[in-house]
Amino acid sequence: MGKRRRRTGVARAAVLGVVLTGSGLLSAPEAFPQSADGTVTVRVVRAVDASGAWTPALEPGLPGVKVTLTGGGRVHVEGTTAADGTVTLAPPPRSREHGGTYRVRVVNPKPGVLFPAFASRQGLAGGPGLLSSNEEFVDLSDGADVSYTTGLWSPGDYCQKNAPVVTACQNTAWQGGGQRTLVSFPYGAHGQAGVDVDVADIATAAQTGTLFGVAWNRTDRRVFSSAAAKRTTAYGPGGPGGIYLTDPAQRRTTLFTTVPDAGGTAHGPGADEAFLAVPGKESLGGLKVTDDGRDLFVVNLNDRRLYRYDATVASAPAPKAVYAVPDPGCPSAGDWRPFGLGLQDGTGYLGGVCSGESTGRAADLRAVVLPFDPATGRFGPAVLDQPLDYPRGSTVGAGPCDGAGWFPWTDTYPVVQNGQACSGFRAQPEPELAEVGFETDGSMLLAFRDRLADRAAGQAAAGGAIGEVLSGGDLNKACPAADGGYVMDTNGGCGLPPRGNRFFDTSRMGFHRNAAYAGMALSKVETTVGISGFDPNSTAFGYGTSFLRRADGGQDPVSGLRLNPPDVPAPFGKGASMGDLEVLCDRAPLQIGNRVWYDPERTGVQRPGQQPVPGATVHLYDGAGTLVGTxxxxxxxxxxxxDSNVDGGLRPHTEYTIRLDEPSDYAEGGPLHRWVPTRRGVGDDPFIDSDGAAPPGGRYPGRALTTGGPGENDHTLDFGFRRCGCGH
Structure with a gap:
């Protein structure tokens, strides 16, 4: 008896050696029995669709994600994914008492923000091109090396292919209230509107006046749009603070709210000279709806505050909250000009510029992005603070005032540039950071608008000469830096030295550079990003949308949609005639379920080496008890x-019950013959416990649940079965 106890103690010491060796804290003794177990390589990607397949061009690897490997004998090995999202885990040498099966888990770094991506029904058996669940069991015995791909996703990243796009068309006051202001077309539309593609007019100038901001509430499928200060145009019924609500299906538009204190300068007659200094300083800037559809955020350019409204109502008489936007330290308080908004992974981002107006120095121009908590309005330190005095190509292409660079804000019309008198076509771009977006790899997209293009007059009422100012906006990319901030492409970021190089080609017709208006349509299931600008494609002049490749920044040669009718000039010539672009993405779909297994040990906890239950029938019932899925x-x-196997689709925030109640499964020859539900809810780990229990007086296990929000997938709904002691 004493010898047996001593041997047991030796075995336990050996197991402890395995654990310490796997942790790197102890070298394995030479006499320790060596295993022939292989390794497991896990790739964790940021998924964007519901296909269950990995698309490398759209779904990059997620770095810095913890992955664990556990097995019998208290083996526990951890690793962290590299820049490409992969990590390889090698189990420590094992004793002969322990098989080569292990559990592998991806630890979600942002619970409640990121969720398991859609898993393929083939799972691990489908190969590395299909997505497995975040919790897998692998057999590494006999030197087997296993590789697979799994994913996490943010429901806000989801979009359907070729979704509708809405943009704002900007008209002069002379054109009248019947002109269109909001239009919609498919993402992939190209060519000439009205000739190659039908464009739907969904709002008019009489309903909205001049607009820039556009936002989409995917929850109730409504479009918000916001007033913009632009010379020789007209405000709508809400004045400079007007926010409008449009049902695109019914093409019905109403005034949603009037943001207070948005400015008091009225448009004047003719060339609207008194309005020259107003754009960028009055009316409204960026507009965003949170992913859950509950809140609408807008920037008031006049009081430089962030306003939050209830996005679920038909009209909002007052904001839910108003937040002061901190000054990032411009040379003068009046130089700080917040404008653009972005939302990503539950965090808000406000973009603005130090305008250089107080000093007149290009060296004082800066782009700043401040993160904020949408729930509290609390701002954090800047994640981007970059100079805007880098070399920049000519906007006009030739002439004494060709706009080669960014220029400090002024309230006057440019007549001299770099000591030379201006004549004819001219550009002197004044930066406004009007839109902030994020790629799936974490890089930041910055859409800049040219303020001078909104300070210039449009085409004369009698059809005279087109405006002489060329818009000089841009789309830039900023990439993460070692200090945790972002560096713009033009400042040597994203691996693009020397200074002045940029990732995206925003030239049009091979002649004009800086042709963007700051509208940005980023659909993460598309290989391109859409921008608003002039000369949008290679076949026609005018204004419309162009598309740039997300992979390398080049122009997509087959895309581009001209929105102004054939032979009809843009109302502002090559100045800015459009506002924001917004992709109308559907709500993210849902997926629930995961694993049924045999639990002969009756612990109620899944362990490596336990066998799965193949071929069992699982039913899904709605709240009324109707069978809706199998x-x-x-x-x-x-x-x-x-949605692929649930009648009417799997709905968010809805009561369902999962049951394993197919009688033939429990009959002789069935996969559950003489098996009954194991212990339920053991431990505090929902990934490995059993959720099924038979109701009182019932035979078959089930689990009642309420689904989460759109895209909040749940792969922890597992059912274990133990041997039945029920006789023959």
Missing amino acids: ARTTARGEYYFD
């Missing part, structure tokens, strides 16, 4: 419910 477990015991 799934069968795979060879790995996995099952999933989503």
